Amino acid sequence: MSETGIDGGAPLLTVENLVVDYRISRKVRFRALKGVSITVGAGECVGLVGESGSGKSTLGRALLGLAEASEGRITFDGRDITHAKGAARRKLANDIQVVFQDPYGSLDPTMTVEEILAEPLQVTGTPKAKAKATVAEMLDRVRLPGDAVHRYPSEFSGGQRQRIAIARALVRRPRLIVCDEPVSALDLTTQATILDLFIDLQRETGVAYLFISHDLGVVRRVCHRTSVMYQGEIVESGDTHTVTGSPTDPYTRRLLLAAPVADPARQAERRAAWLGLRESA
Amino acid sequence: MTTAPFPTTLAPVKRVSLLRRFMRKPLGVTALVLFLIVVALAVFAPLFAKFDPNHVDFNLVHAVPGTDGHLLGGDTAGRDLYSRLLYGARTTLWGALITCVAGLVLGVPAGVSAGYFAGGTVDKVCSWISDALQSVPALIVLLVVAAGTGQSFPIMMISLGVFLAPGYYRISRARAMSVRREPYIDAARVSGMTNGRIIRTHMLRAVYAPLVVQSALTAGIAIGMQAGLQFLGIGSASTPSWGQMMNDGFINITAFPIILLWPSIILGVTIATLAFMGSTLGDLISVRAEQPTRKLRAKARQVMLTPPAAADLPTRQTSGMHAHSVEGCALRVDNLRIGYATKDGGVKEVVRGVSLDAAPGEVLGIVGESGSGKTQTSFAVLDLLPAGGTAVADGIWIAGKEVGHLPTAERAALLGREIGYVPQEPMTNLDPCYTIERQLVEPLHRVHGMSKADAAKRAREMLVRVGITDPDRVLRSYPHQISGGMAQRVLIAGAVSGRPSLLIADEPTTALDVTVQAEVLELLRELQQEYGMALMIVTHNFGVVADICDRVVVMKDGRIVETGAVERIFRNPEDPYTAELISASLDDVEGRHELDEAWSAGPTGSAGPAGHSTAHAGGEDGAR
Secondary structure (H helix, E strand, O other): OOOOOOOOOOOEEEEEEEEEEOOOOOOOOOEEEEEEEEEEEEOOEEEEEEEOOOOOOHHHHHHOOOOOOOOOEEEEEEEEOOOOOOOHHHHHOOOOEEEEEOOOOOOOOOOOOOHHHHHHHOOOOOOOOOOOOHHHHHHOOOOOOHHHOOOHHOOOOOOHHHHHHHHHOOOOOEEEEEEEEEEEEEEEHHHHHHHHHHHHHHHOOOOOOEEEOOOOOHHHHHHOOEEEOOOOOEEEEEEEEHHHOOOOHHHHHHHHHOOOOHHHHHHHHHHHHHHHHHHOO | OOOOOOOOOOOOOOOHHHHHHHOOOOOHHHHHHHHHHHHHHHHHHHHHHHOOOOOOHHHHHHOOOHHHHOOOEOOOOOOEEEEEEEEEEHHHHHHHHHHHHHHHHHHHHHHHHHHHOOOHHHHHHHHHHHHHHOHHHHHHHHHHHOOOOOOOOHHHHHHHHHHHHHHHHHHHHHHHHHHEEEEEEEHHOOOOOOHHHHHHHHHHHHHHHHHHHHHHHOOOOHHHHHHHHOOOOOOOOOOOOOOHHHHHHHHOOOOHHHHHHHHHHHHHHHHHHHHHHHHHHHHHHHHOOOOOOOHHHHHHHHHHHHOOOOOHHHOOOOOOOOOOOOOOOOOOEEEEEEEEEEOOOEEEEEEEEEEEEEOOOEEEEEOOOOOHHHHHHHHHOOOOOOOOEEEEEOOEEOEEOOOOOOOOHHHHHHHHOEEEEEEOOOOOOOOOOOOOOHHHHHHHHHHHOOOOHHHHHHHHHHHHHOOOOOOOHHOOOOHHHOOHOOOHHHHHHHOOOOOOOOOEEEOOOOOOOOOHHHHHHHHHHHHHHOOOOOEEEEEEOOOHHHHHOOEEEEEOOEEEEEEEHHHHHHHHHOOOHHHHHHOOOOOOOOOOHHHHHHHHHHOOOOOOHHHHOOOHHOOOOOOO
């Protein structure tokens, strides 16, 4: 996969030397991102891996306009959106959407599924009948039955709620979805079905994903390219295949070995290798 | 499609509306009925009262109740008390309504906006105004307003609403502040909603419930204040009001005390009904899921204690098996069943006949998906089931002793001595109000009778043992000052400091990163070997099982589907469910690279590699 994405044209999203500071108090600032560069092509899935505090979620929030960039540039489809505010930012909702980690907190508990899914459409003034049809179509796309519309989020399991969250991200037919740890709160079997759903939806709609996760196994399953983040910097980037198969950076190697495999003999080897790395580190 | 097939319809759910739940509370219903009677009397006053409330009849002056059809008698000026009471109710309720609406209109939008933009200019200005209003003596200002406006009743009630608005403001602000960090608010912003729209929809919905409660209380306060003002002589003399009537009665309290009685009763009853309705609503709103009553819980307990009928036996007889003799066990559970009382008087059994055991020095894994009963099983061993849960077992042995039939106090005494416990969420299991030192030293001092100095020394040693390099800093810290991985180490140090023979770890690494997870597993393994403890680890991750366990128990829907040594289970799973769980781990599945190659080579372009999609079927349970 080339740096410019699947179709070989200019990348859909380009992030150059992005720096984000969080204000802890009046004087103290914490630099969450220390000059990060990344590209996402149209229809491509790019993974962002790292432990908590590595800044991977901050990068996602900066793209969505939920965190303020101090330096650097974010370009989407040729437009500079680094400091897009107000109406310009709201217009980006057509193109960039989000799926969060927490399937419990990401849906308003007081709204029915139909209200939740129709909301992004109402913002653009879509007529009611058309919104209804789109909602039905999206529920079908995420393999939820049509009678889900009149239910509240609390009446669904974690995996089903995540499907609703994915449907909400899709209703405006965006070109990029930022997926912030979308499967890490789910059971392993549910994780696998949701990951497959992400892949199917990408093939059906051509949407691009920036896929944030702490799990290299998850990233290997869905991502074309992967960047590994550590303490606010990208330490390794490349084809997922290469990054998860034969990583060159010592941190990536440690991260890879830390994830246990479901095979006692191989896991014993892995653990020994991981302990060896830990000693030398 | 590589995605699992999904049911075309969802299981029906039972929704109980707030009104229905309110109707089940006797106190709330009584209050509501009484309040509605007062409202009806006020609205239909002309129908119920035969006499003009302002008509003066000198024969009626100080008349006793029942005179000439005057139900409650007459007042000092010779007016019918009953009529005046009903027309007074109109004034009172109308005034309370004005006050509440004024308070809502002023307090809620300001509060929600201030909470949403907490720390901003709007918040600062509004909070300043709210604080200022609360520090002004309302009654005196109201008297000034009354004098300045010619005692206009609506203006006075609106002014009262202004003084009660801070109540609404504070509640809306607090609620909005707790909601604004929710991911769904971020999602709404990303979907292109303006701040104004988010405040009008999501934020207002979030504050709606507590506002209902607040309004009931505010109405009560408004009625009391109003009567107080009228008692002081504020308000038009031609409009009958309860406060005026009380003033009249108070002047003549020695000669005709009964005149004071009627307005006092109705005023007290009205305010009390509002207070009781408010508190009942408050109870209902704060508890989202309705709890079964004490009676239902006792009944469920009885049902659990009765041996299951023969017809039920196939689904309730014991599942799983024992690998060791009773004497040689650190833990042995024999035919454990756990049931919870349901709201409709039934029993929901979440664990239906489970037997397992673990020898000293052995690591036993309990694996299953959420809802399989694995955590409930560990809670039953700890004797820490949530309220409403009943555990019944043929026997529970800890360190070779039968403890299942011991009284609660003796079971509790085992905790910290024989049994150590490591929870799933490290952060919520440390008290944010105390330092780590206090939380580690206290149990050593109280439970194990060590002197404070010894306990402090031991706590520090334990922290060093669990791999904390700067124990003194950590001991001085509060939980929010340390990371999640560090907190989990602290909890492990606490759990093993009493040298238990059994350590129960409930999803100890689920909330942690893979790197921290590897560290914590390594630590648990080292400690378990060093102390020769039995370790029971509850997890949904077969990678964790492969890493640390000697034997595995696989649970599904409250029953054990398979028990066996780790190597055997992975090499040759007997139950298809075990095989499905193992294959759900993403270790050896095709990566995106291979998936895309297979996809573009495929004839229709819709089929993923078939062998693997079947393994992922049925991952999600139905709607709850």
